[in-house]
Amino acid sequence: MNELRLLGDRYELGEVIGRGGMAEVRRGRDSRLGRIVALKMLRVDHASDATFQARFRREAQSAASLNHRNIVAVYDTGEDYVDGHRLPYIVMEYVEGQTLREMLQEQQRFTPERSIEILVSTLDALEYSHRAGIVHRDIKPGNIMITSGGEVKVTDFGIARSLADTGMALTQTAAVVGTAQYISPEQARGEQADARSDLYASGCVLYELLTGRPPFIGESLVSVAVSHVREQATPPSALDPNITPELDAIVMKSLAKDRLHRYQSAYEMRTDLERAAAGLPVAAAADTSAATQLIANAGAPTVAAGAMALDDDTPYPDELLDEEEEDQRKGFSWWAVVLGALAVLAIAGLIGYLVFNGSGTAQATVPNLVGMTQEEAETRLADENLEPAIETEPTSDEAQIGAVIQQDPRPSTQLDEGSTVTLTVGVAPDMVPVPNVVGRPQAEAEQAIRDAGLQPGNVTQQDDEAEAGTVLATDPEGGTSIAPNSPVNLVISSGEVAILVPNLVDMSEDAAVNELQRLGLEPDVRRQETADQPEGNVFRQEPGEGAELEEGDTVIIYVAEAPPEEPTNEPTETDTPTDDPTETPGNDTGAEGGTETGGDAGTDAGTDTGNDGGNDGGVLGP
Incomplete structure (x- = not known):
């Protein structure tokens, strides 16, 4: 492939961070938004087919519509020319972290509690995508990432579905759909995959997290595929006795060969895992068939044709092998193994028939219908040869209107075909x-x-x-x-009416007092000297206009009062003094009093008191 510096005139290409049989993933940079992205580009030999391109574009658009916290976000899709071919590409969220495959290859072991947490998040993402009509078809540790913060992210939505839609056979070189260790029996047989195929693959991933290895290991693609189709997996507890019976039951139910005997939705499997984590009984334990129990307890598990024993030194491939099948192992009889496997399957089928059909009536498993629309639920029941009975229940939640909010009996219940399942559908409430x-x-x-x-x-x-x-x-x-x-x-x-204080400024004192009393307020008159306001008028008030008061509250009004007159500087005229003294009655002390008035300098006033005689207009005592 020619190196591109800029993809779609927008995305700067960096180093390769992942490769697969179908595509390669590069670190990139969005030159418009300035953010780091992951760029996935299909190989030229796959992009040259017009039909494949059309399907890829359709699925890429579907994947871009998924917006979930546990799904790697798809930001953009587009095409660019490479070697004369239109090359589709997908721009995805760049996730800092490791894939489960990398962590397993580093010999990291996962506790049952952490394994449950990872699968619960994965199933939450699958439940969301299944509701959107998108089946992943390639769930495996390499497509599940753990971020540096411990968050689970599922990637590669939509691409696996496009590849499966091409109808390529399992044995085609370099064009195999899925991964050997995690492929469902129906995919291995070339049948159409559905949501339950993703649940089978999820069970394989859980098996590996719990035990450190996939449920089936073989020397070649076919040997592993045959194991998925024909063989019963070893219960995880046989490899690790610390695994609880509840987890055992969940894993074995998810790995059922017949998809009708698996979990019917990601919600069902997630709920069982959450119950197992809480130490509660799980539905899988009750649903385990007698046939499975008998086979599991009959002795050592049967090994598939060409499959190797599950010991700690057994290597296994990460992806489907693209090379030619290896020669048959020397001294190994294929026919003996095939006949033995067929015999075991025949016995299992007989036991299952006796257990489930002893009465002669065919059995059906009640699927999980909660959350489906009424039409979807009725179609699903028809597929299982069950009859719906519809009841309604008013709900104010718009998301529940027209959807199944309850069902009876519960999911995974075994019923005779033709039995009735009661569905409670949410309807808009009567107003x-x-x-x-x-x-x-x-x-x-x-x-x-x-x-x-x-x-x-x-x-x-x-x-x-x-x-x-x-x-x-x-x-x-x-x-x-x-x-x-x-x-x-x-x-x-409140029983009280607020009184708005009126504007009293410039009113006369009497008018202001009367207005306040009329409103039920108490006036407090305070007079203040001022030459700037007319005397007797209000020039200030507290509180001001518009304040809200209750009846009986006080309003202070300030009334202008004229200041007193100031003394003048003009001289005061007095009578001219005479030479003759004016006698007035005196006293025994001989005090003298008198007033002297000068002529030239102005007016001098003084009072003399003494024992000697006064003169100059003084007043003499006796």
Whole structure:
């Protein structure tokens, strides 16, 4: 492939960070947004087929529509020319971390608790993608990443499905769908895969996390595929006695050869794992058939044709081998193994027939239908030869309207074909009118709301002359139709009316006092000398205009008062003094008093008191 510096005139190509039989993944940079991305480009030999390109584009668009915390995000898809061929590519979220395959190759072991956590997150992603109509078809440790923060990310959605749709046979060189250790029996037989095929692969991944190896190991592609189709896997507890019977049952149920005997949805398997983690009984334990129990307890597990014993030194490939099948092992009889396997399968089939069909009536497994639309659920039941009985239940959750919210009996129950499964479908609730409670006391109004099938909501107070606690308004208003159990908010009276302080400035004192008294407020008159305001008028008030007060509150008004007159600087005229003294009655002390008035310098006033005679207009005593 020619090296591209810029893909789609936008994405800068960096180093190769992963390769597979179908494509290669490079670290890249989005030149527009400046973020690091992962760029997956199909090989030229696959991109040259027009039909494949069309399917790849369709599936890439489907994958881009998936938005889930446990799915590697797809940002963009596009095409570019390489060697004269249109090369489709996918721009994905760049995840810092390791794949489970890398961690397993480093001999990292996972505790049962951590294994459950990883599978629960993986199944959560699968449940989301299955609801979107996308089957992964290549779940394996190499497609499950663990970020540096411990978060699980599933990658390669949509691409595996495009490859499977080409109808390539399992044995075609360099064009095999899936990975040998994790391929479902139906995929190995060349049949159409569905969501339960992903669950089988998830069971294989869980098996490897718990035991450190896949359930089947062989020297070649065919030997491993034959094991998936014909052989019963060794229970994980046989390899690690610390694995609980509940985990054993979950793994073995997910690895059932017949997909009808597996979990029917990712939700079912995830729920069982969560129950196992909590130490609760799991549905898988009850669903384990007598045939499986008898075969598992009959002795050592049967080894597939060409398969190797499961010991610690056994190597195994990561991907399907693209080379020619190796020669048959010397001294090994293929026919003996095939005949033996067929004999075991015949015995298992006989036991299953006796266990499940002893009455002569065919059995069916109830699938998990919760979350499906009514139409989807009815179609699913028809596939299992079961009859639906529909009941409805009002719900205010829009997502549940038209969907199955309950079922009876529970998933994985065995029923005779033709039996009835009751489905409870969510429907929009009948609307309820809001009662008119304005003018009623709060307690009475709330009871009327409850009687109408609604709930009292928030209560707020508003100043009003109505009696305290009286309902002034509702939200929604009375007569409005709303869903049952919806809240109705109330506005009630506080029983008090706020008095707005008027503007009293420039009013006369009497007018301001009368206005305050009329409003029920108490005036506090304070006079203040000022020459800037007319005397007797209000020139300031506290509080100001617009303040809210209650009856009896005080308002201070400041009334202007004229200041006193100031003394003048003009001289005061007095009578001209005479030479003759004016006698006035004196006293025994001989005090003298007198006033002297000068002529030239102005007016001098003085009072002399003494024992000697006065002169110059003084007043003499006796």
